[in-house]
Amino acid sequence: MPAPEPSPPQSRLPAAASRSGANADVARILRGPSGLGTAGLRLARREEPPTPSAAAEGNPIPGLYYHPVPEPDPGRVAEVSRRIKEWALDEVDLYPEEWEEQFDGFSVGRYMVACHPDAPTVDHLMLATRLMVAENAVDDCYCEDHGGSPIGLGGRLLLAHTALDALHTTREYQPRWAESLHSDAPRRAYRSAMEYFVQASSPSQADRFRHDMARLHMGYLAEAAWVQTDHVPEVWEYLAMRQFNNFRPCPTITDSVGGYELPADLHAQPAMQRVIALAGNATTIVNDLYSYTKELASPGRHLNLPVVIAEREGLSDRDAYLKAVEVHNDLMHDFEAEAAAVAVALPGPTAQRFLRGVAAWVDGNHYWHQTNTFRYSLPDFW
């Protein structure tokens, strides 16, 4: 007899936000209350309503479900940008001069200020910014654009992971490991960014981050294995890989960056885990859609959702891209419905703030992808 099919994990919490008719609840819970006297309950630091800024460059993908954000505070962006460059050059010797334009074009200051509107200080924003830069250094130098390769990736990633999750070994071997953490830019960046993060977060928040980074590294390895064997996975298999090769480690530090802690037992609730996974998946498919033309232009076949749908489902490039937009939109709607249900089931202020922080990260991530015209451009499908 065939084994029963596992059912998809569903929230056991009250269905407070079924898709129809719940938009107002979702908006209130994820973006904060509106109305007289409620400004202090919202995440955004400034008083302006969250309307898209006239200054925002780049066009949103037609038909994409997303929420515009206010233009990130220019004073904060300038200060984070200044400090992150100082860290990259003076503390971790991150890149050679030739890469400066790309470092600047990445606009990590604008990215992190947009994603963390409730960070109490620039020091808090720097925690996220250093980690974001370090994560991209590992992706670029080990996996992709700047000398990366699937060959030998497992060994490189594992050793870099020890910059986040220390090696505990004998006196004889400990010094060689400690030295190794200074031996290339990705390891220097991971080590330093993690040191700052550990100092500012609780042991449980640091461990949550290590776990999310192990997930990320596992995702990189699956992608690399498929590249090595020129394998195009089925669409659901691709989505499984991309759930790990995913932005998840960024929204899940929203509480550390906000200067508070979501207790481990609330973070571990299956319904909260589902919300986090859906948010991470939606943000990562946003990357697949905005980086589509960049990845088409890169050497070899770069797997992303539209490419996999076209290949596996026999659709034209355009139809596959439009289907990928629908997949993203479904993930976003599910994220919002499940987050609203969790907010009802866990009504304490910390869980609510964490959920709003994750939603703010989702919206800021879309903003950054849309407006980063240095890095991304849309295909000509409309």
Ligand SMILES: CC(C)=CCC/C(C)=C(\C)COP(=O)(O)OP(=O)(O)O
């Ligand atoms: C910041 C972070 C945790 C990144 C991990 C995974 C990752 C690099 C992405 C989700 C971005 O995807 P991709 O490698 O396709 O990036 P680009 O399209 O090259 O911007």
Ligand SMILES: [Mg+2]
């Ligand atoms: Mg991409």
